[in-house]
Amino acid sequence: MANIPAKRAIDFRPKSVDDVKTIIVDCDLLIIGGGNAGCFVAVEAKKINPELKVVIMEKAEIMRSGACSAGMDAINTYIPNGKTPEDLVRWSRDQVGGGPLREDLALSNAKELNEAVDDLERWGLPVLREEDGSVRYRGKWDISIHGEQLKPIMAEKAIECGADVYNRIAATGLLKDGEGYCIGAMGIHVRTGDFYVFRSKATVNSTGGAGTLYKSYTADSTDSGAQIWMCPYCVGSGYAMGFRHGVELTSLEQRWVATRTKDFCGPVDTISVGYKAPIINCKDEKIMEVRYKHLGGDSAPRYIRANAPMEEWLQGRGPTYCDTRGMDKETNWRMMCDYLNERPSFVLFLAARGQDPTKEPIEIFGSDPYIMGGHTMGGFWVNLDRMTTMPGLFAAGETAGGNPNKFVGGCAAEGKIAARGAIKYMDENQISLPKDLDEEQIRIELERVYAPLFRGGDYDGIAPRAMKDRLQRLMDEYAGGSSQFYRTNEERLDYALKHIAILQDQFKYLKVADLHELMQANETMDRVDVAEAVVHHLKGRKETRWAGWQTRTDYPERDDENFDCFIETRRDPLTGKVECFTRPYVQLVPGERFKS
Amino acid sequence: MPPRVNLNKCNGCEGLPESKCEEACPGDLMAVDPRTNKAYVRFAGDCWDCMSCTKACPTKAIETRVPYQIGYHKASLKPIMGSNTITWKCVDINGKEETYKYRNRMDK
Numbered sequence: 001m002a003n004i005p006a007k008r009a010i011d012f013r014p015k016s017v018d019d020v021k022t023i024i025v026d027c028d029l030l031i032i033g034g035g036n037a038g039c040f041v042a043v044e045a046k047k048i049n050p051e052l053k054v055v056i057m058e059k060a061e062i063m064r065s066g067a068c069s070a071g072m073d074a075i076n077t078y079i080p081n082g083k084t085p086e087d088l089v090r091w092s093r094d095q096v097g098g099g100p101l102r103e104d105l106a107l108s109n110a111k112e113l114n115e116a117v118d119d120l121e122r123w124g125l126p127v128l129r130e131e132d133g134s135v136r137y138r139g140k141w142d143i144s145i146h147g148e149q150l151k152p153i154m155a156e157k158a159i160e161c162g163a164d165v166y167n168r169i170a171a172t173g174l175l176k177d178g179e180g181y182c183i184g185a186m187g188i189h190v191r192t193g194d195f196y197v198f199r200s201k202a203t204v205n206s207t208g209g210a211g212t213l214y215k216s217y218t219a220d221s222t223d224s225g226a227q228i229w230m231c232p233y234c235v236g237s238g239y240a241m242g243f244r245h246g247v248e249l250t251s252l253e254q255r256w257v258a259t260r261t262k263d264f265c266g267p268v269d270t271i272s273v274g275y276k277a278p279i280i281n282c283k284d285e286k287i288m289e290v291r292y293k294h295l296g297g298d299s300a301p302r303y304i305r306a307n308a309p310m311e312e313w314l315q316g317r318g319p320t321y322c323d324t325r326g327m328d329k330e331t332n333w334r335m336m337c338d339y340l341n342e343r344p345s346f347v348l349f350l351a352a353r354g355q356d357p358t359k360e361p362i363e364i365f366g367s368d369p370y371i372m373g374g375h376t377m378g379g380f381w382v383n384l385d386r387m388t389t390m391p392g393l394f395a396a397g398e399t400a401g402g403n404p405n406k407f408v409g410g411c412a413a414e415g416k417i418a419a420r421g422a423i424k425y426m427d428e429n430q431i432s433l434p435k436d437l438d439e440e441q442i443r444i445e446l447e448r449v450y451a452p453l454f455r456g457g458d459y460d461g462i463a464p465r466a467m468k469d470r471l472q473r474l475m476d477e478y479a480g481g482s483s484q485f486y487r488t489n490e491e492r493l494d495y496a497l498k499h500i501a502i503l504q505d506q507f508k509y510l511k512v513a514d515l516h517e518l519m520q521a522n523e524t525m526d527r528v529d530v531a532e533a534v535v536h537h538l539k540g541r542k543e544t545r546w547a548g549w550q551t552r553t554d555y556p557e558r559d560d561e562n563f564d565c566f567i568e569t570r571r572d573p574l575t576g577k578v579e580c581f582t583r584p585y586v587q588l589v590p591g592e593r594f595k596s
Numbered sequence: 597m598p599p600r601v602n603l604n605k606c607n608g609c610e611g612l613p614e615s616k617c618e619e620a621c622p623g624d625l626m627a628v629d630p631r632t633n634k635a636y637v638r639f640a641g642d643c644w645d646c647m648s649c650t651k652a653c654p655t656k657a658i659e660t661r662v663p664y665q666i667g668y669h670k671a672s673l674k675p676i677m678g679s680n681t682i683t684w685k686c687v688d689i690n691g692k693e694e695t696y697k698y699r700n701r702m703d704k
Contacts, residue, residue, distance in 0.1 A: 352667025
């Protein structure tokens with residue numbers, strides 16, 4: 001049991017691979033990313049078998065890492081009395097306009113969900129309750145919490161259960177054996193400069209989603225480039241590591257785009273669902289009631305609600321707001337507490353605008369797009385055990401695709417399922433660690449990831465930030481970012497692919513001065529590779545199924561005959577060619593799929 | 597200008613294996629300058645304003661500021677960490693003050 005401190009940054013300027021120390025750590029189960037899902041993988045694995053050596057490879061420090069680092073104000077799914085897991089799957093299906101979605105995964109997750117949320121409460125998370133002791137629902141499925149300490153609570157349990165946490169190690173690549181099995185992962189210690197090789201019998205990839213692929217509309221000035229909804233330190237490294245090995249990805253075209261508070265990406269469900277504040281346009285029209293009544297009004301599918309304010313802007317009826325005017329002082333105080341629990345600096349933002357929400361409505365706008373398998377559906381194609389198409393590599397939380405609307409509770413539940421799947425895989429296949437070290441594979445990865453540091457001060461190269469900015473602008477303008485109201489077409493996507501190929505060819509010019517920048521260089525290479533997959537997915541779906549999340553101006557209608565299925569990609573590790581194909585949708589939970 | 601370090605209050609968490617702010621930051625953005633022994637932000641534009649460093653600072657030397665490009669001068673929001681409560685003190689640009697205090701853990 002250890003939470004291994006990272007140490008202070010040092011001045012580390014190796015001249016070649018010979019100056020980099022390689023450290024080998026062997027374990028039974030490796031977890032890449034100690035976030036929401038990863039912590040639950042660890043706790044469940046140690047519960048099943050306390051003898052297992054479980055290691056968490058953590059890019060930040062586990063107490064405040066990843067998407068939950070700022071806190072959380074709600075658990076978006078908790079099945080109320082009288083409702084069933086099947087009901088939750090039907091709701092999830094409605095949120096994605098009838099699907100397709102992986103109902104097998106959704107159902108298995110739903111059956112675990114409440115127990116995982118109960119775990120959090122038992123561990124110390126304050127769940128708000130009514131006077132009669134029942135859980136306080138703020139909507140149909142979501143419950144209120146005081147989650148300022150959510151991440152430390154999960155992290156403490158992961159450490160307490162006996163997992164070893166290696167902090168500040170940025171994972172860069174998977175370790176593979178001769179038969180294509182995943183046998184661990186490699187990465188850079190961003191404080192010491194050592195190269196870590198973790199060898200494992202099974203590996204769970206739980207690195208979170210991909211923010212920062214697209215330009216944020218606030219990124220036009222130097223100090224507000226990271227004012228986005230998704231944690232900007234989750235850049236899609238997990239997807240990239242798999243994609244580079246030919247692991248199959250699903251549904252990346254179903255991007256997560258959400259209505260957020262404008263200029264400072266804060267939650268809006270908090271106000272619109274939690275406090276029943278309607279969304280309005282500049283003419284004080286209640287947008288959902290006036291324009292989307294036929295699609296369900298305030299209960300319309302999530303992508304329609306997300307896209308509605310942007311349509312108002314496009315039609316010349318912006319700005320758009322959540323109408324909080326007239327809210328009483330006590331209710332407003334509670335709403336501010338919710339924000340302090342999830343996005344505290346939004347309260348500071350309102351103070352910096354001198355704004356009192358009870359007098360002035362809160363402005364809202366669409367976010368930049370993210371790839372997040374815990375919210376929408378982009379991620380690895382997995383089986384019921386949450387194993388990807390690479391034997392020995394599992395996915396949980398945002399990295400596991402096909403199963404939207406997981407959020408905090410669902411990512412926790414999926415962590416448990418993946419832990420069980422990984423242990424079953426080790427036992428049934430009697431997996432043992434390889435005797436010999438594959439030194440060639442380790443050397444190739446080390447050379448790839450440290451190369452920007454070896455290029456030296458005089459080298460005329462590219463800064464990681466410059467390449468990131470170039471990619472973000474490209475994706476924003478050509479692959480359906482917020483500046484384009486999320487729209488794209490075949491020609492723009494081809495343009496994006498052409499430039500992504502140039503960026504990939506220019507990885508060889510990346511140049512950094514220190515270990516922090518070296519992490520950024522690797523993150524940017526990961527972003528570019530994930531962006532390539534995203535563009536192929538957007539090209540593959542030649543219809544418009546979820547306007548806003550996925551809008552094709554050249555194919556503006558839904559086409560059930562050809563696209564009521566999953567879009568998949570895999571990149572051939574030898575040729576680099578991306579293959580795009582489909583998989584069929586299977587309806588398991590009865591009910592009307594298309595209500596409009 | 598997200599985290600703003602008060603150099604009079606910061607002691608670089610001397611004696612600890614790493615400073616509390618560099619330990620806490622999910623983006624690896626905080627560091628201590630070995631020459632001055634004071635904390636600094638590597639690049640303000642990469643800050644998510646999650647306030648983890650501000651909550652973690654033992655000498656209350658860090659204040660989170662909203663970038664001026666999106667919010668005006670000068671508002672403040674200061675967290676005070678208790679063992680199972682958090683207290684937030686907020687002052688807006690017009691000097692209006694508000695305090696929020698609530699339970700953030702049940703196990704302590």
